[in-house]
Amino acid sequence: MNCPVCSKNNAEFRFIKNGYSILHCKDCDHLFTDYEPTAQGVDHIYSDDYFFKGGVGYDDYTLEKDMLIKRGEYYADKISKHIAPGKVLDVGSAAGFILKGFENKGWNGTGIEPNKSMVDYGRQNLGLNLQQGTIETIELKEKFDLIIIIQVVAHLYDLNCSMNKISNSLNPGGLILIETWDKDSWTSRIFGKYWHEYCPPSTLNYFSKKILNHYMSSHKNLLIDQGTPKKKIHSKHAKSLISHKLMEVKGMNWATVFLKLIPDNVMLPYPSEDLFWALYKRY
Secondary structure, rough: OOOOOOOOEEEEEEEEEEEEEEEEEEEOOOOOEEEOHHHHHHHHHHOHHHHHOOOOOOHHHHHHHHHHHHOOOOOOOOOOOOOOOOOEEOOOOOOOOHHHHHHHHHHHHHEEOOOOHHHHHHHHHOOOOOOEOOOOOOOOOOOOOEEEEEEHHHHOOOOHHHHHHHHHOEEEEEEEEEEOOOOOOOHHHHEEEEEEEEOOOOOEEOOOOOHHHHHHHOOOEEEEEEOOOOOOHHHHHHHHHHHHHHHHHOOOOOHHHHHHHHOOOOOEOOHHHHEEEEEEEEE
């Protein structure tokens, strides 16, 4: 399989995760899953189970509604020095909570999401303009001043098709905001193949800051700002993820008993060392 970032066929095997090979490109240092899902495969991966059954997904995605709305407001404030509110597209919007945060700050939002239940929730409960589909397949009939890709770039099943479409959907001077995990973080290095972000077939690409910047530059997008976001996670989501990861490690399933000490209905601070955001301008 060719590297999704540099297109070279010079990858070496690193390890197996969930039955999938994780490959390392010796030319550009990118890590990626040796798997190319179809649009139908995406529908299966992001079924209702992903949002409500725990494991690598969410125990109940809607429990993080208020936190995610505030996160959208946080990002809208962060980028306000670079651009005034206009039209924003949220790629992989889920129920549109982050998009709602942008709308609260004056943006006019549109979201794209493959899961029908999430689309229906956002339309019915938040009054959002959400379209069911993926960025690879949906027809966009307008252009945007800002496109946000929050916790989604690792999941794009046709990276180059997606990025070409995203870049071409921007108005002149438009911006792209990406938040994703850092494969070169200390957290990733310490946990190795047990790092939480290695969860194929959901995750397909594992970026570092350097690789993402190089990739975006190759698509004529210039880095203008970046940072480490503040993040919280609902305790039920955290417990589900930790339990799933502990069960993967031989001899560690006994440790799941300590998860009962964590309350079920609180927001927990997330140590964001392995997370980053970057803002790009089309040139």
